[in-house]
Amino acid sequence: MPGNTPMTELxxxxxxxxxxxxxxxxxxxxxxLNFYYGPTQALKNVxxxxxxxxxxxxxxxxxxxxxxxxRTLNRMNDQVPGARxxxxxxxxxxxxxxxDVDVTALRRRVGMVFQKSNPFPKxxxxxxxFGLRIAGIRDVFVIEEAVEESLRLAALWDEVKDxxxxxxxxxxxxxxxxxxxxxxxxxxxxxxxxxxxxxxxxPISTGKIEELIEDLKSRYTIVIVTHNxxxxxxxxxYTGFFYMGELIEYGPTLKIFTTPxxxxxxxxxxGRFG
Amino acid sequence: MSTDSAITSDLxxxxxxxxxxxxxILSGRKSRLMRKLSLLPILTGFLTLCVVLMLVVVLWxxxxxxxxxxxxxxxxxxxxxxxxxxxxxxxxFGTVFLVILMTIFAIPVGVATAIFLxxxxxxxxxxxxxxxxxxxxxxxxxSIVFGLFGLGFFVQFVGRGIDKAFYGGNLAFGQPAIIWxxxxxxxxxxxxxxxxxxxxxxxxxxxxxxxxxALGATRWQTIWHVVIPNSMAGILTGGILAVSRGAGEVAPIxxxxxxxxxPYLPAKLNDQFMExxxxxxxxxxxxxxxxxxxxxxxxxxLVLLLLTFALNAxxxxxxxxxxxxxxx
Ligand SMILES: Nc1ncnc2c1ncn2[C@@H]1O[C@H](COP(=O)(O)OP(=O)(O)OP(=O)(O)O)[C@@H](O)[C@H]1O
Ligand SMILES: [Mg+2]
Numbered sequence: 001m002p003g004n005t006p007m008t009e010l011x012x013x014x015x016x017x018x019x020x021x022x023x024x025x026x027x028x029x030x031x032x033l034n035f036y037y038g039p040t041q042a043l044k045n046v047x048x049x050x051x052x053x054x055x056x057x058x059x060x061x062x063x064x065x066x067x068x069x070x071r072t073l074n075r076m077n078d079q080v081p082g083a084r085x086x087x088x089x090x091x092x093x094x095x096x097x098x099x100d101v102d103v104t105a106l107r108r109r110v111g112m113v114f115q116k117s118n119p120f121p122k123x124x125x126x127x128x129x130f131g132l133r134i135a136g137i138r139d140v141f142v143i144e145e146a147v148e149e150s151l152r153l154a155a156l157w158d159e160v161k162d163x164x165x166x167x168x169x170x171x172x173x174x175x176x177x178x179x180x181x182x183x184x185x186x187x188x189x190x191x192x193x194x195x196x197x198x199x200x201x202x203p204i205s206t207g208k209i210e211e212l213i214e215d216l217k218s219r220y221t222i223v224i225v226t227h228n229x230x231x232x233x234x235x236x237x238y239t240g241f242f243y244m245g246e247l248i249e250y251g252p253t254l255k256i257f258t259t260p261x262x263x264x265x266x267x268x269x270x271g272r273f274g
Numbered sequence: 275m276s277t278d279s280a281i282t283s284d285l286x287x288x289x290x291x292x293x294x295x296x297x298x299i300l301s302g303r304k305s306r307l308m309r310k311l312s313l314l315p316i317l318t319g320f321l322t323l324c325v326v327l328m329l330v331v332v333l334w335x336x337x338x339x340x341x342x343x344x345x346x347x348x349x350x351x352x353x354x355x356x357x358x359x360x361x362x363x364x365x366x367f368g369t370v371f372l373v374i375l376m377t378i379f380a381i382p383v384g385v386a387t388a389i390f391l392x393x394x395x396x397x398x399x400x401x402x403x404x405x406x407x408x409x410x411x412x413x414x415x416x417s418i419v420f421g422l423f424g425l426g427f428f429v430q431f432v433g434r435g436i437d438k439a440f441y442g443g444n445l446a447f448g449q450p451a452i453i454w455x456x457x458x459x460x461x462x463x464x465x466x467x468x469x470x471x472x473x474x475x476x477x478x479x480x481x482x483x484x485x486x487x488a489l490g491a492t493r494w495q496t497i498w499h500v501v502i503p504n505s506m507a508g509i510l511t512g513g514i515l516a517v518s519r520g521a522g523e524v525a526p527i528x529x530x531x532x533x534x535x536x537p538y539l540p541a542k543l544n545d546q547f548m549e550x551x552x553x554x555x556x557x558x559x560x561x562x563x564x565x566x567x568x569x570x571x572x573x574x575x576l577v578l579l580l581l582t583f584a585l586n587a588x589x590x591x592x593x594x595x596x597x598x599x600x601x602x
Contacts, residue, residue, distance in 0.1 A: 076488060108490035118481035121504065131489035134499060180485070187489060 060242035174205025340576030368547035375456035384467025424458030455531030463516035474508020
């Protein structure tokens with residue numbers, strides 16, 4: 001069972017990286033995760049270690065459970081009626097399904113960017129400030145500062161700084177998606193989950209998002225779902241390949257794309273199916 | 275039969291005319307079909323015209339009869355000389371007061387009910403089904419029944435209860451009053467508010483709600499910051515519909531607070547009030563000299579119409595501005 005590979009193999013050393021000294025630290029540790037939508041099982045016995053301050057890509061054919069997996073990491077699947085998760089998901093050592101876990105606090109630490117950009121029909125400023133306001137922050141200066149910092153982090157500041165009170169929905173698709181990233185960053189998460197964040201964007205906007213991810217990874221742990229093999233290869237350090245609800249293979253991106261251990265992984269990354 | 279008509283309709287009139295023997299049968303069917311087809315637009319057009327004409331006649335009748343009496347004095351003065359002279363200011367004031375109070379009661383309760391149904395109750399739970407059945411049936415109840423309900427429940431039960439509890443049994447709230455009339459109207463218009471609000475909430479993109487949850491919002495915060503602002507247009511539509519339904523209703527208020535004639539304006543919640551619809555009813559049936567009140571009657575109806583139109587226009591304007599703000 002490939003999903004049950006022991007820990008040592010799960011957190012792979014950087015291949016041919018001279019600086020590989022200490023093993024990378026684990027931000028999210030997933031063990032024997034099973035997920036069900038009612039009677040149908042969407043994730044089967046998934047073991048996964050998300051490495052701190054690195055980009056992890058999730059790849060696999062449509063319907064294999066990438067989104068489902070991503071959404072278990074911040075318990076967004078709690079919203080789905082009849083859905084059920086079994087197994088352990090530890091964030092910095094704490095079980096996120098534990099009895100005294102505050103889901104809202106968890107979601108502030110594990111932010112999410114959706115496939116379809118979904119800014120609120122509010123102003124740019126209010127979009128970014130949303131998470132702060134609901135966290136109870138009232139101080140105008142704190143909010144102003146966080147808005148600017150987040151927009152800068154999302155590489156959107158220069159484009160919108162004169163129009164913070166303009167409507168978010170009047171921005172271009174790529175700008176809207178970067179606004180959603182800024183909105184997620186404003187609450188200062190450790191982890192950023194991105195579900196095909198660039199799949200609906202043009203190549204230039206996609207390039208900007210990729211650059212942005214590159215800039216963010218020194219400070220954030222990023223998990224990104226993508227259907228674009230080149231993108232996964234370009235931006236990620238680690239790659240996990242899902243197939244029909246199972247994690248088939250997980251390792252350094254270079255290894256997954258050059259010398260995968262599994263035949264199915266090789267077939268998928270070389271475009272023979274999926 | 276269906277194949278027959280399919281064949282006939284495929285034939286053009288000249289084809290039909292050239293064919294012997296079967297031709298008369300075919301052309302007979304054909305022309306009946308044709309006549310039926312071409313009659314339909316004519317008929318519907320004619321009926322539409324009839325409706326428009328009726329509306330024009332009614333409006334014309336009211337405007338022609340009422341415009342002459344529509345003076346500044348009429349709008350700002352009290353009725354005098356057994357309501358055969360003077361104005362209708364107390365009725366205008368009472369109507370506006372009544373409708374505002376009604377909205378203050380109906381919108382929060384209606385919105386809260388819609389939120390409960392959509393975000394708290396499980397759709398198939400007994401409670402949710404009960405509320406739904408109640409809402410649907412409430413909409414079909416004749417308005418006079420609401421009047422009697424208001425009298426029995428609000429005036430006699432709640433009002434007298436308040437009097438016993440706070441006024442030592444003295445008469446204060448246990449009588450017809452504007453608060454009971456507006457509450458009765460609020461109950462009457464509640465289904466409209468609930469249904470339109472729920473519809474608006476159903477139309478909110480799931481994406482917004484997910485975005486809110488993903489930023490750490492609780493369910494209540496999501497409702498307060500995302501759901502309610504985004505269904506504002508629907509809530510206001512509910513308000514408009516409630517107001518236009520409620521503003522002209524006479525039956526629910528005649529036992530619960532509307533007064534035949536009052537020398538003063540309602541200032542407290544337990545005052546009685548004059549109301550335009552009720553005033554029309556009074557002028558046309560209760561006046562000692564109906565002939566003399568006729569011009570006043572027309573002008574009063576005109577004012578009632580204008581007031582309803584104005585309220586509607588205002589609400590539509592607010593809606594349009596909101597829609598512009600939220601439109602993509
Ligand atoms: N809300 C839901 N209710 C029931 N089944 C669901 C639900 N969401 C997803 N599924 C099922 O779970 C499986 C995994 O879906 P998921 O969305 O995680 O796939 P994915 O890998 O993200 O696919 P894609 O690449 O198309 O986005 C699919 O078979 C899907 O039909
Ligand atoms: Mg997906």
